[in-house]
Amino acid sequence: MSVIHAQAMTPHSKALYEAGKQMLVESISVGREFCKFMVGVSTGAIPLYLALLQFALPKDYRPSWWWKGVAAIAPGAIFLVASLLFALGVFPRTGKFSLDLPEEIDQVRDHTIKRLGNFALAGFVCFTIAALASIIVIVSGLRVKEPVKPTKPTEIRIVK
Amino acid sequence: MPTVSEVLPIPKCPLCGMSHEYDLEVVRSGFLNASEPPPRTWTRFFTCPSKGEMFEAEFQTSGAIDDVRVKGLHEDQEGAS
Numbered sequence: 571m572s573v574i575h576a577q578a579m580t581p582h583s584k585a586l587y588e589a590g591k592q593m594l595v596e597s598i599s600v601g602r603e604f605c606k607f608m609v610g611v612s613t614g615a616i617p618l619y620l621a622l623l624q625f626a627l628p629k630d631y632r633p634s635w636w637w638k639g640v641a642a643i644a645p646g647a648i649f650l651v652a653s654l655l656f657a658l659g660v661f662p663r664t665g666k667f668s669l670d671l672p673e674e675i676d677q678v679r680d681h682t683i684k685r686l687g688n689f690a691l692a693g694f695v696c697f698t699i700a701a702l703a704s705i706i707v708i709v710s711g712l713r714v715k716e717p718v719k720p721t722k723p724t725e726i727r728i729v730k
Numbered sequence: 731m732p733t734v735s736e737v738l739p740i741p742k743c744p745l746c747g748m749s750h751e752y753d754l755e756v757v758r759s760g761f762l763n764a765s766e767p768p769p770r771t772w773t774r775f776f777t778c779p780s781k782g783e784m785f786e787a788e789f790q791t792s793g794a795i796d797d798v799r800v801k802g803l804h805e806d807q808e809g810a811s
Contacts, residue, residue, distance in 0.1 A: 571736055571754075574771065576787035577744045583786050587775060 598679065601686035605659035605693070612653035612697055616646050619704045626711030645707055648700035652693045659689030732758045737804050740787055746780040751804035759794035767794050774800050 579587070623642060633639040663682075667674040736754045743750055773788045791798065 571738055571789060571791050573738065573740055574788040574790055576740055576742070576776075576785060578783075578785050579775070580786070583775070587784070 597683055598686065601683065601690055602660055605656045605686065605690055608656040608690070608693060608697065609653050609660070612649050612656060612693070612700075615649045615697075615700070615704075616653075619646050619649065619700075619708075622704070622708050623711055626708045626714075628714060628716035631714060642707055642711075645700045645704035648696050648703060652696035652700060655689050655693035655696060659686050659693065732760070734758060735801070738787075738789060740776065743778050743780070744785050745778040745783055748780060750776070750779060752776055753801040753804050755799040755801050756791070756795055757797040757799075759796050766792075770795060772798050774798065776800060777803075779803055 627642075633642065663685075665678060667678045669675065734756050736756050737751050738754050739749065739751045741749050769790045769792050771788060771790050773786055775784050775786050777784050
């Protein structure tokens with residue numbers, strides 16, 4: 571192993587180092603903030619979806635088949651699952667590490683980032699599926715025709 | 731992956747002009763090659779113990795190496811600085 575040359579850090583290297591340092595320090599908080607934000611978005615999507623569904627479906631609509639009812643509820647339920655996954659991502663965990671052991675800090679940090687990443691990804695997949703499903707359900711709801719109301723029988727009076 | 735510790739001497743620090751030695755963690759490749767791989771060049775940041783500032787150094791390694799990490803100043807140097 572031999573040194574070719576050594577020099578003071580160039581401005582570009584300094585900027586790269588600072589960027590790396592920022593990424594290292596903020597890697598946990600960025601994931602946490604994303605999960606926190608998505609908990610609000612996912613839970614907020616449930617009433618929004620139900621309101622849009624109510625608007626799309628005709629008044630006094632009753633699904634003719636049980637699976638139609640399940641399909642109408644499914645996006646809301648998936649939004650709920652997504653918000654639970656995001657909430658699990660920011661759920662506080664207990665653990666201990668020593669500040670004297672950089673390897674231990676690194677290990678805990680890596681584990682936390684991986685855990686956050688997994689929950690964020692799973693939550694985002696659920697959120698995307700729920701969003702797509704809600705679009706399909708609402709568009710289908712707009713196509714449902716209002717049930718034909720029984721017309722009042724015409725009254726005929728026979729005058730003798 | 732097998733890791734080994736190696737010492738990298740820097741004969742002339744660009745910040746203070748003194749010589750320093752640093753401990754490196756060398757990650758050797760798990761694959762055995764029939765032919766010797768060509769020498770590889772690495773650039774890493776080091777901290778000058780005298781100035782407390784960072785500098786960059788380019789060094790060359792031989793053999794199949796996947797990664798080189800700077801662990802810090804070599805133990806003998808820590809007391810000297």
